[in-house]
Amino acid sequence: MLNIKNLSKQFGTRKVIDNVSFSVPQGGIAVLLGASGVGKSTLLRVLNNLETIDSGTIYLNGKPLDLTAASKEHTCGMVFQQFNLFPHMTVLENITFPLEKSAGKSSNQAQHIALELLKRYDLADKKDTYPSQLSGGQKQRLALARTIALRPQIICFDEPTSALDPLLTTHVANTIQELANAGYIVLIATHDTALLNTLRCSIYLMENGKIVETAQSDKLSENATQYPLIAKFISGVIE
Amino acid sequence: MIDFQLLTDSIPYLLRGAAVTLQIATLSCILGILFGTLCGLGLTSKNRLVRFLLSIYTTLFRGTPMLIQIVFVTIALPTLGIGFSRFWGVVWAIALNSGAYIAHIIKSGINSVSQGQREAGKTLGLSNTQIVRYIILPQAIRVVLPALGNEFITLIKDSSLASIVGVQELTKEGEILSSRTLDALTIYLGVALGYLIITTALSLLLSLIERRMNQHAQH
Numbered sequence: 001m002l003n004i005k006n007l008s009k010q011f012g013t014r015k016v017i018d019n020v021s022f023s024v025p026q027g028g029i030a031v032l033l034g035a036s037g038v039g040k041s042t043l044l045r046v047l048n049n050l051e052t053i054d055s056g057t058i059y060l061n062g063k064p065l066d067l068t069a070a071s072k073e074h075t076c077g078m079v080f081q082q083f084n085l086f087p088h089m090t091v092l093e094n095i096t097f098p099l100e101k102s103a104g105k106s107s108n109q110a111q112h113i114a115l116e117l118l119k120r121y122d123l124a125d126k127k128d129t130y131p132s133q134l135s136g137g138q139k140q141r142l143a144l145a146r147t148i149a150l151r152p153q154i155i156c157f158d159e160p161t162s163a164l165d166p167l168l169t170t171h172v173a174n175t176i177q178e179l180a181n182a183g184y185i186v187l188i189a190t191h192d193t194a195l196l197n198t199l200r201c202s203i204y205l206m207e208n209g210k211i212v213e214t215a216q217s218d219k220l221s222e223n224a225t226q227y228p229l230i231a232k233f234i235s236g237v238i239e
Numbered sequence: 240m241i242d243f244q245l246l247t248d249s250i251p252y253l254l255r256g257a258a259v260t261l262q263i264a265t266l267s268c269i270l271g272i273l274f275g276t277l278c279g280l281g282l283t284s285k286n287r288l289v290r291f292l293l294s295i296y297t298t299l300f301r302g303t304p305m306l307i308q309i310v311f312v313t314i315a316l317p318t319l320g321i322g323f324s325r326f327w328g329v330v331w332a333i334a335l336n337s338g339a340y341i342a343h344i345i346k347s348g349i350n351s352v353s354q355g356q357r358e359a360g361k362t363l364g365l366s367n368t369q370i371v372r373y374i375i376l377p378q379a380i381r382v383v384l385p386a387l388g389n390e391f392i393t394l395i396k397d398s399s400l401a402s403i404v405g406v407q408e409l410t411k412e413g414e415i416l417s418s419r420t421l422d423a424l425t426i427y428l429g430v431a432l433g434y435l436i437i438t439t440a441l442s443l444l445l446s447l448i449e450r451r452m453n454q455h456a457q458h
Binding site: 048049050071072073074076077078080082084085086087088097098101102103146147150 | 353355356358359361362363364365369373374377378381
């Protein structure tokens with residue numbers, strides 16, 4: 001269980017995360033929904049030790065999470081909006097390199113893990129090609145495989161559909177749902193409401209760094225009027 | 240008129256000089272890359288003192304003529320008890336000069352690599368050293384390879400300044416042959432051809448490396 005309590009983060013005088021609290025159980029998905037600049041990506045960056053926090057505490061399974069140590073121990077993984085694959089390495093090396101250099105696996109172990117993952121994500125025949133030779137969907141699957149290879153407990157997706165063909169949204173949502181079903185804690189920062197049609201998740205609508213409304217995806221589909229702000233966001237009316 | 244017989248007879252002497260030129264250029268190049276890369280990394284560091292000290296070094300070496308630097312290292316410094324052989328004095332002077340230019344080339348290369356690459360490395364648990372060594376520098380060097388190639392070619396030509404302090408490299412060999420034979424036209428044509436062969440070979444090698452590295456250049 002991931003518990004985020006009273007998290008705040010300020011850039012200059014601007015509060016980008018303002019006293020945010022929520023929790024995600026093992027195998028749960030939290031969708032941070034909102035327009036650009038509301039602080040949802042910053043929250044994921046905080047979890048991945050790419051930003052520091054001003055105040056608040058993060059607990060994982062009841063214990064306070066040291067974000068610096070967590071980053072080294074691969075507790076949390078991130079699939080970036082632009083994937084951030086290493087362009088000078090082959091598809092296979094993109095996975096084996098962090099396994100060898102960061103997780104201390106031998107070359108053989110790293111190859112074994114990487115090939116299994118490439119097979120699972122339908123990239124086995126691309127192992128010797130370079131990221132520049134992959135489609136958007138393939139790049140995302142590679143970025144996910146690279147993250148999963150390090151066996152994190154939490155996986156963060158920053159705008160997972162924004163760089164992809166809209167037709168791939170359901171496919172991406174299915175992949176994310178499978179990860180949750182496998183026991184990962186999944187956090188998604190997105191403004192793409194189409195993802196909500198497929199995911200079984202908790203939705204946190206963010207505005208100006210705050211969570212302004214919370215809903216469960218199944219409850220939302222049953223009675224959207226109970227969640228006026230989220231319903232408004234989904235219908236495309238942003239005040 | 241060009242005396243082709245004299246040109247042919249001069250080849251062994253010119254080759255001897257060219258070998259010294261290549262030695263100076265290779266050693267200066269290796270040391271220059273080392274200084275330049277370290278200083279390039281330093282120039283992108285968050286530490287203001289490091290950046291300030293390195294900017295003094297690069298300003299000093301980019302803002303004064305290489306000839307003065309060579310004379311300073313080989314003739315002026317020994318008066319303070321800091322002595323090198325003429326050969327090594329020239330190598331150090333050229334290396335420090337070249338390093339100052341390479342530092343700025345490497346700095347621009349590092350700045351050209353997207354911040355996302357560093358962040359990806361960090362989220363994968365890599366140390367800062369690993370990120371720089373395996374992710375940032377290989378991509379930065381690919382970007383700046385043409386500029387580095389130009390710098391290496393300039394360095395080979397600049398090594399001719401070593402003749403001023405008596406190091407018997409290609410230009411100095413030409414100077415000696417010219418005063419001995421009194422046929423400056425033929426001898427200096429030979430010297431120029433020597434430099435042209437070396438720089439052309441280097442250009443070809445660099446474009447081959449560049450082509451290989453750029454095969455998979457795009458993200």
